[in-house]
Amino acid sequence: MTHRLILIRHAKSSWDDPFGDDHARVLNHRGQASAKAIGGWMANKGYMPDIVLCSDAARTQETAALIIGQLAPAPPVKLSGRLYHAAPETILDLLRRQSAATIAIIAHNPGIGMLANALVNTPPDHRRFSDYPTCASTVIDFEIGSWAAVQPRTGRCADFVVPRDLIGTTGHDID
Numbered sequence: 001m002t003h004r005l006i007l008i009r010h011a012k013s014s015w016d017d018p019f020g021d022d023h024a025r026v027l028n029h030r031g032q033a034s035a036k037a038i039g040g041w042m043a044n045k046g047y048m049p050d051i052v053l054c055s056d057a058a059r060t061q062e063t064a065a066l067i068i069g070q071l072a073p074a075p076p077v078k079l080s081g082r083l084y085h086a087a088p089e090t091i092l093d094l095l096r097r098q099s100a101a102t103i104a105i106i107a108h109n110p111g112i113g114m115l116a117n118a119l120v121n122t123p124p125d126h127r128r129f130s131d132y133p134t135c136a137s138t139v140i141d142f143e144i145g146s147w148a149a150v151q152p153r154t155g156r157c158a159d160f161v162v163p164r165d166l167i168g169t170t171g172h173d174i175d
Contacts, residue, residue: 001101001143001144001145002101002141002142002143003101003102003103003141003142003144003146003147003150004047004049004101004102004103004139004140004141004142004158005095005102005103005104005105005119005139005140005141005142005150005155006042006047006049006102006103006104006105006137006138006139006140007104007105007107007112007115007116007119007137007138007140008038008063008067008104008105008106008107008112008135008136008137009106009107009108009109009112009113009132009133009134009135009136009137010027010031010055010057010059010060010063010106010107010108010134010135011027011030011031011032011034011035011038011059011062011063011066011134011135011163012027012028012030012031012034012134012135013025013026013027013028013031013059013134014026014027014028014031016028022057023056023057023058023084024057024058025057025058025059026058026059026062027059027062027063027066031059031062031063031134031135032062032066033163033167034134034135034163034167035062035063035066035067035135036066036067036069036070037135037163037166037167038067038135038137038161038163038166039066039067039068039069039070039071040070040166041137041161041166042067042070042071042137043070043071043072045139045159047102047139047159048071048075048102049071049075049100049102049103049104050075050100050101050102050103051075051076051077051078051098051100051103051104052064052067052068052075052076052077052078052103052104052105052106053078053080053083053094053095053098053103053104053105053106054077054078054079054080054083054105054106054107055079055080055081055083055084055085055086055106055107055108056079056080056081056083056084057084057108060083060084060106060107060108061077061079063106063135064077064106067104067106075104080094082094083105083106083107083108084107084108085108085111086107086108086111087111087114088111088114088115088118090111091105091107091111091112091115092115092150095147095150096147096148096150097147097148098147099146099147103147109132110132112132113130113131113132113136116129116132116136116138116140117129117130117132118152118153119140119150119152119153119154119155120138120140120153120155120156120157121153121154121155121156121157122156122157123157124138124157124159124160126160126162128162128164129160133162134163135162135163136160136161136162137159137160137161137162138157138159138160139157139158139159139160140155140156140157140158141155141156141158142154142155142156
């Protein structure tokens with residue numbers, strides 16, 4: 001049975017208050033545009049998660065809301081404090097406890113990018129995959145019976161995109 005994982009790094013957040021609470025930072029205008037673009041890309045490609053696991057930080061929740069706003073029907077979102085700046089092993093542990101066939105996870109670097117790199121058997125031919133910029137999104141397919149069986153280097157990278165691929169370089173400085 002095919003299981004699909006969509007790993008998304010949160011969109012670009014605001015640093016208007018460099019001394020503010022990191023957990024409370026929200027997206028800047030560029031991040032909002034990026035998240036909407038990723039949601040549109042997911043909808044156009046038919047990448048429809050059954051559930052979204054999301055860090056409980058403000059910027060990941062806002063990223064999730066903007067992405068989900070482009071999807072119909074909207075999947076449920078499950079917030080987890082364990083995903084806030086989580087190590088790849090923590091994210092993988094949460095994934096292995098899930099039962100839905102298609103799961104999106106919205107979290108933070110370096111953990112989310114490290115997990116994407118660890119799970120694919122062959123990385124995509126994209127110069128930004130290794131550094132996993134804001135709102136980078138990887139779609140990984142696994143031929144497994146359940147998420148409990150997922151192992152490193154067993155996923156096939158079905159797709160990878162960064163907002164710049166979708167929005168372009170004119171008008172906005174999207175990374």
